[in-house]
Amino acid sequence: MSERKKILFSVKAKKISNLFLPFLFILTFLLIFFNKTDYYLVYKLKSAGIDVISPISKVISSPVSIAINAINNINDLRFIKKENLKLKQEIIRLKKWQILAIKNSRENVAYKKLLNSTSDDTDIIKTALVTSQSPNIYAKTAIINAGYKDKIKDTMPVINERGLVGKVISVTQNNSKLLLINDQSSSIPVKLMNKDFYAIVSGSTNGKHLISSFVKDYYKPNVGDIFVTSGNGNIYPQDILVGKIVAVTDENIIILPFADLNNLEFLQVLNIR
Amino acid sequence: MPFQWHLKPIIIYIFLLIISFGITINAYSFLILNLIFYLLIHFIIIYIGIYYYKKFLFFIFFLSGILLDLSLLNEIGPHLLTFMILIIFLSRVQKMLIRFNSLKMIFFIIIVLFLVLFLEKIITYLLFNYTFDIEGYLKSIFLSFLIIFPVFFFFQKIDNMG
Numbered sequence: 001m002s003e004r005k006k007i008l009f010s011v012k013a014k015k016i017s018n019l020f021l022p023f024l025f026i027l028t029f030l031l032i033f034f035n036k037t038d039y040y041l042v043y044k045l046k047s048a049g050i051d052v053i054s055p056i057s058k059v060i061s062s063p064v065s066i067a068i069n070a071i072n073n074i075n076d077l078r079f080i081k082k083e084n085l086k087l088k089q090e091i092i093r094l095k096k097w098q099i100l101a102i103k104n105s106r107e108n109v110a111y112k113k114l115l116n117s118t119s120d121d122t123d124i125i126k127t128a129l130v131t132s133q134s135p136n137i138y139a140k141t142a143i144i145n146a147g148y149k150d151k152i153k154d155t156m157p158v159i160n161e162r163g164l165v166g167k168v169i170s171v172t173q174n175n176s177k178l179l180l181i182n183d184q185s186s187s188i189p190v191k192l193m194n195k196d197f198y199a200i201v202s203g204s205t206n207g208k209h210l211i212s213s214f215v216k217d218y219y220k221p222n223v224g225d226i227f228v229t230s231g232n233g234n235i236y237p238q239d240i241l242v243g244k245i246v247a248v249t250d251e252n253i254i255i256l257p258f259a260d261l262n263n264l265e266f267l268q269v270l271n272i273r
Numbered sequence: 274m275p276f277q278w279h280l281k282p283i284i285i286y287i288f289l290l291i292i293s294f295g296i297t298i299n300a301y302s303f304l305i306l307n308l309i310f311y312l313l314i315h316f317i318i319i320y321i322g323i324y325y326y327k328k329f330l331f332f333i334f335f336l337s338g339i340l341l342d343l344s345l346l347n348e349i350g351p352h353l354l355t356f357m358i359l360i361i362f363l364s365r366v367q368k369m370l371i372r373f374n375s376l377k378m379i380f381f382i383i384i385v386l387f388l389v390l391f392l393e394k395i396i397t398y399l400l401f402n403y404t405f406d407i408e409g410y411l412k413s414i415f416l417s418f419l420i421i422f423p424v425f426f427f428f429q430k431i432d433n434m435g
Contacts, residue, residue: 017328024335028357031339035349036400042349049343053298057344060295068301133300135307137409138345138397169347177347184403205406262300 047172054132054143054175122237123271126150130264131175136207140183142166142264147174150269155235157270163241163258164188164229165267176269181242182207182261189232190242192225201227201242201255210243212253221245227255237272282431283325290317290337298344305416312386312417314341316424318356319385322363323370323378324432334360351396355389379425386417 034042058065076083128146146152148171156168158178166186170177179186182203188210191198198216225245231238243255296310318337322330338353345352362385373381390413397403 021328021331024331025357028335028338028353032350032354032400045349046343046347049340053340053344057295057298060292061299064296064301064306065299068303068306072302132298134298134345135300135311136304137297137307137311138403139347141347179347185401205404205409262302262304 043170046170046177050143050170050175050177051172058132123273125152125156125269125271127266127268128176129266133262133264139185140180140203140207140261141169142178142180142267144176144178144267144269145174146269147172147176149173151271152176152269157236157240157272158267159240159270160259160264160267162260163243164236165259165261165264167235168269178267180261181210181257181259187213188236188242189230190227191230192221193228194225195219195221197221198230198232199227199253201253204254207261208256209246210255210257212255215253220248221253223248234272237270282434283321283327285431285434286317286321286325287333290314290333293317294337294340294344297341308413308416309420312413312420313424315386315389316382316421316428318359319363319382319389320428322360323367323382326363326367331357331360346397346401348401350400351393354396355392358392359385359389379421383417383421387414390414 031042031045126146128144128150131143131145133142134140142165144158152168152171154168154171158165158167164181166178166180166183168176169179180203181188181201184203184205187200187202189198190201197219199212200214201210202213204211223245227242227245229236229238229240229242241258243257245253246256247254293310293313297307297314300307314337318334322334334356335353338356339349341352342349370378370381390410394403394405394410398405
C-alpha cells in the first residue's frame with residue numbers, strides 16, 4: 001500500500017514539475033509585457049522591491065560598507081591638516097558671500113512686496129536621507145527614507161544644496177525611489193541662466209555628465225555657461241541649478257551636474273504648486 | 274545519498290549568490306567592487322547551471338533575474354529573460370559538456386559569460402533604450418579575465434566540500 005502511495009506521490013510531483021517550468025516562462029513573458037504597459041501589478045512589485053530588497057541588501061552588505069568606510073576614514077586622516085587649512089580659507093570666502101546674500105535676500109523681500117509678487121511656486125515637502133544608491137551599472141537610482149506618509153508622490157522633483165538631483169519614480173509607505181538626472185532615461189528641460197536658449201538634457205552612458213538630446217536654437221553656448229531648469233513640462237520647477245557646460249561639440253552639449261550624484265546624503269523633495 | 278552529495282555545495286553557492294547580490298546593488302566609493310560582484314553573480318549562475326543542474330534551478334534563475342532587474346534597472350526584462358534563455362541553453366547542452374575537459378570548460382564558461390552580458394545589454398537597449406555601453410562591456414570582459422582563475426580556484430574548493 002505504502003509503495004503505491006509513493007508511486008502516486010512521485011507521479012504527482014513529476015506532473016507539478018512539468019507544469020511548473022512552462023508556468024515560469026509564461027510568467028516571465030507576462031511580467032515583461034506588463035512592465036512595458038505600466039500595469040498596476042508590476043508597479044506594486046517594484047514598490048515592494050524598494051521596501052524588501054533594499055533593507056535586506058543593506059544588512060547583507062554591511063560588512064563591506066564598514067570596511068570601505070574604515071578605509072575612507074584612514075585616507076581622510078592622512079590629509080586632515082591640508083583639509084583643515086582649505087576649510088579655513090573656504091570659511092573666510094563664504095563669510096563674504098554670506099554678507100552679500102543677506103543683503104540680497106532683504107532686497108528681494110522688499111522688491112517682492114513692492115511688486116505684490118507670487119512667483120514662489122514651490123514647497124519643500126520633506127528633507128530625507130538617502131538610504132541606498134544603485135551602482136553605475138545600468139539605471140542610476142537612489143532610495144530615500146520618506147514615502148506616502150510624508151505626502152510624497154510620483155514625479156516630484158528632488159534637489160540638494162547644490163542643485164537638481166532627480167525626481168521620484170516610485171513611492172511606498174516609508175520609502176521612495178528616485179531617478180537621478182544622470183540616468184539615460186531622464187529628460188530635463190533646461191535653459192541657459194543668462195540667455196533664452198532652451199534644450200533637453202539626459203544622462204550619459206558613463207553617468208558623469210549630462211548630454212543634450214534636443215536643442216531648440218542653432219546658437220552655440222560657451223564652455224562655462226550654466227544651465228538651470230526651464231520649468232517646461234511642469235515636472236521640474238524653474239531656475240533650479242542643473243550644471244555647467246564642460247564641452248560643446250557639433251552634435252551635443254556636455255554638462256557637468258552641480259550635484260555630486262555619487263555621494264548623495266540629504267535631499268529635499270519639492271512640490272510644484 | 275547522491276542528493277545530499279550535491280546539496281552542500283549548492284547551498285554555499287546560493288548563499289554566495291545572495292551575498293554577491295547584496296554587495297552589487299549598493300553603490301560604494303570603490304565603483305569597481307560593484308562590477309566585480311556583478312560578474313561574480315553571473316559566474317555563479319553559469320557555474321551552478323552547468324555543474325549542479327536541477328529543475329529547481331529554473332526558479333533560482335527566475336528569482337535572480339527579477340531581483341537584479343528590479344534593483345539595477347527598476348524595470349523587468351533583461352536579466353530575467355537572459356537567465357531564462359541561459360538555463361534552457363544549459364539544459365540542452367548538458368550531455369555535450371560531459372565530454373569537455375577542465376580547460377575547455379573554463380573557455381566555455383567565459384564565452385557563455387560574454388554572451389550573457391552582451392545579451393543583457395542588447396535587451397536593455399531594445400526594451401528600455403539604454404545605449405549599449407561598449408566601454409562598460411570591455412571593462413567587464415577585462416575584469417572577468419582578471420577574476421576568473423581565483424574564482425574557479427575558490428569554486429573548486431567549494432566543490433570539494435561536497
